[in-house]
Amino acid sequence: MNPIEPIELADFKVGVDNVIFSVDTQQNRLLVLLIKRLNYPFSSYWSLPGTLVRQGETLEKAAYRTLSELIRVNNLYLEQLYTFGGPNRDPRELPESFGVRYLSVSYFALVRYEEAELIQKQSNFPSWYMIEKIPQLAFDHNQILDYGYQRLKSKLKYSPIVFDVLPELFTLNDLYQFYTTILGENFSDYSNFRNKLLKLGFLFDTGVKVTKGAGRPASLYRFDAPSFAPLKDQPLLFI
Incomplete structure (x- = not known):
């Protein structure tokens, strides 16, 4: 009998990425909050706000923590969106780097622009971008953003999420x-x-x-x- 080859299991780290939408009805703009990455990989690229999940921390708490570090707001809607975990979505998976798979559990949030106050002391330059003018983002964040935008438009048609905001x-x-x-x-x-x-x-x-x-x-x-x-x-x- 041929020996059964051992199955190599992936080593995962779990992160949370937030698609934070802001509605500016005064100027008829739908905005998305982006931050500038300061470190490898994708240094100097804009990206969605995200974080790695800490020991003992739930995914939702990680999402709220990321949001609270960037904006102050009283009324918001937050919902888990999707898990993005395809191979090679993150350069750190390569053997010559860290050799670890990075899963992204994404959330989308909805706030009103006039109420949401950016915390400008952050070094990653949090900025609102119009949905029509999103640049090429780090990782697969353009795909995550598009998925969140489609979910948002769909939810508005059958769910009262607007009244949370x-x-x-x-x-x-x-x-x-x-x-x-x-x-x-x-x-x-x-x-x-x-x-x-x-x-x-x-x-x-x-x-x-x-x-x-x-x-x-x-x-x-x-x-x-x-x-x-x-x-x-x-x-x-x-x-």
Whole structure:
């Protein structure tokens, strides 16, 4: 009998990479937070913010830690995105380097630009980039970013993630501008958007009016989570 050759198992390190989207409704911009790498590999390339997972640390805590080191924000949405772990995605896997596979468990986050404060003391120059002007990034981060962008657009159509990011009280126009900044102005006209959402019954009119600019006063609404609960498991598209 021929001896069974031993199977060589990969030696892994696990990292977390964050796709942090910021919605600037004032200038109709969807932005992504990038940092500049200072060390090998891909020194001087822009990349998504990331970190290696520490001993005893959960993946989610690593994602929140990375985010909290770069921005201060009260209202945000964070969700695990996908695991990227193909061979040769990281030069450090090569035998002449470290010979270790690097898995990236990616997350995507959503914040409002006007609320998110960059922590500028960081040496890796955290900067907001418009989604249309993303440079060539380190590793496979362009692929991770594209995956996150597609997930974000999909989630907006059936999930109330936007209400984790907006202030507790908002106008319907505030809500519409948030969606159009991400999905584009052709996704729906305002009248259809307004009518469809109000018919679903999970937006509560507070009765309070606000005036913005020269227009007539607009009603302030809030998201009513108990009213949405019966809908969350249905195949629902609410925009």
